[in-house]
Amino acid sequence: MSYPSRRTVLGGAIAATAVVAGGAVLSPASAAPARRPGQKSMVGVPFEAVDTVRVGVIGLGNRGMGMLGGWAAVPGCTVAAVCDIRAPRAKTAADRIAAAGKPRPAEYGGSSSSYQEMLSRENLDLVYIATPWEFHYAQGKAALLAGAHVGVELPIATELDELWDLVDTSERTRRHLWLMENCSYGRNELAMLKMAHEGVFGDVTNGHGGYLHDLRELLFSDTYYTDAWRRKWHTRSIASFYPMHGLAPIAAAMDINRGDRMLTLQATATAPRGLADYRERHVPRDHPSWQEEYINGDLITCMISTQQGRVIRAEHDVSSPRPYSRINSLAGSRGIMEDYVPVGAAGARVYLEPDHSGHSWRDFTSYRDEFDHWLWKTVGSQPNPGGHGGMDYILQWRVIQQMRAGLVPDIDVYDGAVWCSPVPLSVQSLDNGGRPVRVPDFTRGRWAHKRPGLDSRQSEMPPVA
Structure with a gap:
């Protein structure tokens, strides 16, 4: 296959301008720009505690409208403003909040x-930003500059220079911006995280995750997708557009940015x-x-190496007939877990030493129960207005809890x-x-230090005054 360049297809900045010598690893041109005077890392910086979190929602399509009820339901959170380029959507959203007995949010809409x-x-x-992908970077940066913390749906940006700019803008404004990665709060994913951190898999060596939908x-x-925005991405570039749902839980289990880092990425694409x-x-x-020509491969596979010698395989495929899967598999010197298989109530299977022998898979349910994350034991057991099996609301609840209690964000x-x-x-x-390329160190060296993330200790939601 011939792969059009991103400049040719998208009209944007070239992703890299490195010299290739044989099979050498390419280095991204936008790696580690110098910090401005006074700019400091946001690693370990807690939120400033607030009694009531005032949320503004940008984007009220399927995702934004679907998350609206969750924001309104979290204790100590109020939806203060709603915005969509289509003004009737903002009105519909405000009507829903008012109908639920909450204060009516301010409405904004009608223009870009x-x-x-x-x-x-x-x-x-x-x-909270839930617009099409091409708007995430500009809207996320604008919200930071306006003095707000920002939660962005996937991805936070699509270009390396944009990712770096969001990192730097967060550091300069002293406001957090994070990916609203709901699958990182899935019940199996969080149990797998705890198992990895407690040594159940031994030394973790590899993981496999993706978005196969x-x-x-x-x-x-x-x-469904306004103006066919998502389909049109398949006419613009050959890329792994949306691997984060499967990649993020594997990265968390491997302590990426918290003792290990992604080092190189090598991609392949099918026709x-x-x-x-x-x-x-x-x-x-x-x-x-x-009138459209589709150029993105059906299956894009990224092989990622880490500083500690681990390997992650991340896949993206939304254009093939297949059952849904995020794969969610982790392996090490003492065993393996595989999710999305028809085994037991948990839908996952394991093979772990010394518990198992005989080369036969076992049901994951008992391990999920043993290593259940405190969020699922507490918030997950309550009436839950969120979608995707409840993990949407758990993510929203946790974000608001961290902001109200003045905690360090999980993500x-x-x-x-x-x-x-x-x-x-x-x-x-x-x-x-298909040569390997270097993954930038967005932490500028802080990845080497162990620190908490999604493996948080149990804490309470502050009482509502």
Whole structure:
């Protein structure tokens, strides 16, 4: 296959300008820019505690509207403002909040600059961004500069220079920005994290995660993705657009940015067959999609090495017929876990020494119960308005709890940057014949120090006055 460059396809900045010599590893051009005077790391910096978290929501499509009820339900959180380029959506969102007996949020909408008006007029503690991917960087940076903390849906940005700029802007403004990575709060994922950190897998050597989700029907829907924004990405670039749901839990279990770091990434891509084939069989000839050419491979695989010698395989495929899977597999010197298999109530299987022998898989349920994260024992056992099996609300609850209690965030801007870096780095690798490329150290050396993350100690939500 011929891989168009990101400059040719997207009209943006080139991902890298490194010299290639034989099989040498390519270095990204935007690695480790110098900090400005006075700029300091946000590693370990707690939130300033607030009694009530005032949230502003930007983007009220499927995801933003789906998360709205969760924000309104978390104790000590109020949805203060809602914004969408389509003003009727903002009104619908405000109506829902008011109908639930909560104070009606301010409405903003009607233009592409409505979010800027909201940021300039409202006193917000947290801005939640759920717009299409191409707007995340600009809106996230604007919210930081407005003085708010920022939670961004996946990815936080799609270019290396944008990821670095969000890191630097967070450090300069002393405000946190993080990836709203709900799958990192999945019950199996958090149990796997605890097992890894308690040595159940022995020395962890490798992990496998991804986002394998047949989205073909939704991608060709005229209503689900507004203006077909997500389908159009498949006409612009060959890249691993959305591997974070599977990659982030594996990275957390390996203590990436907390004792280990991603070192290199090497990408492969299959031919782009799935979307065109689906269109041929299911989409009328007068549909606008027939004017499109799909260039992104159906399966993009990123092989990632770490400083400590571990290997992560991260996959992305939304255009092939298959059951849903995030893979979620972790292995080490004493055993392995594999998720998304038809074994037991937990939907996962394990083989662990010395508990098991005979080369036969065992059910994961008893291990999940033993290593259940405190968030699932407490928040997960309560009435839960969130989607995706409850992990959406657990993420929202935890964010608000950390802000109200003045805690250090579980996920910080450095995690968000490195988890999203496979988007541009996969382009860079594929543009250069699949050669490995270096992953930037967004922590600027702080990765080597052990520190807590998603393996948090139990703490209480402050009482509501």
